[in-house]
């Protein structure tokens with residue numbers, strides 16, 4: 408008998424997961440997740456794991472689909488973490504299901520792929536997102552969902568807003584979901600959707616190393632070596648969008664609330680003094696407008712990936728667009744979320760293992 412986790416389709420999903428996980432335009436750090444429904448089991452990415460490791464490591468968790476959906480319909484609290492639906496006998500690595508497991512379960516298609524595609528996010532943070540998306544996605548059965556906290560809250564909104572035919576979901580201030588009958592079809596649909604949403608990006612410049620060097624002297628900050636990450640600070644339009652607040656959940660999780668920008672004449676010491684005076688911890692990242700970005704030496708790979716994501720996203724938003732930002736209450740519910748603390752703990756472990 409062929410084991411279900413050896414099935415060709417599950418293998419194909421792992422291959423696709425590793426491919427999209429290695430593309431920073433689609434997935435950053437532990438973001439994004441994939442799933443497949445087979446014989447009553449939903450195989451879904453585990454919380455805190457990275458899609459790019461899908462072939463090298465065990466990152467898929469088996470979950471009993473029918474009991475999960477019944478509990479979801481009854482608003483049972485067990486669907487918050489879905490732990491009680493895990494098929495432990497087929498989960499040797501004791502993985503926990505993704506925060507977004509209910510989203511995967513409720514979509515009727517067999518294969519579901521959720522990404523934090525930078526092209527999608529650059530449109531999904533706009534106040535007029537739905538209007539702008541409409542002509543771009545014509546001919547595709549798609550739906551737009553304004554921002555909700557990821558997890559059960561978002562899943563409830565989706566459950567009410569999709570039809571069995573909905574194949575593309577754009578999540579406001581969050582990302583993209585595609586759903587299809589096979590892994591191959593899901594990949595095609597993902598490529599098609601992303602290419603339709605692709606917009607020109609303002610070009611990146613090289614950081615002003617001299618200015619940044621003098622700003623960080625004697626501090627625990629370093630000039631980010633990932634050149635793409637400086638684009639947020641370098642371009643005044645990008646910087647203005649970033650300075651407005653938090654644009655999507657993983658930014659808050661890995662970089663904190665909004666973006667900290669140095670004021671004219673401030674060095675790192677002065678910025679940190681100002682931030683501390685407001686009761687906040689030293690920032691993970693500081694933007695020096697016109698010069699570049701510096702990162703705290705303890706910044707995790709997830710934080711670095713999210714700093715790059717911010718540069719990629721803001722560079723694709725037209726200067727005249729008006730954006731939606733997460734409210735302080737929406738930031739709070741992400742920061743104080745136990746499920747996210749678990750994901751961050753795994754991310755910290757990952758840092759230790761790779762550094």
Ligand SMILES: [Zn+2]
Pocket residue numbers: 438439507521522523557581582
């Ligand atoms: Zn997500």
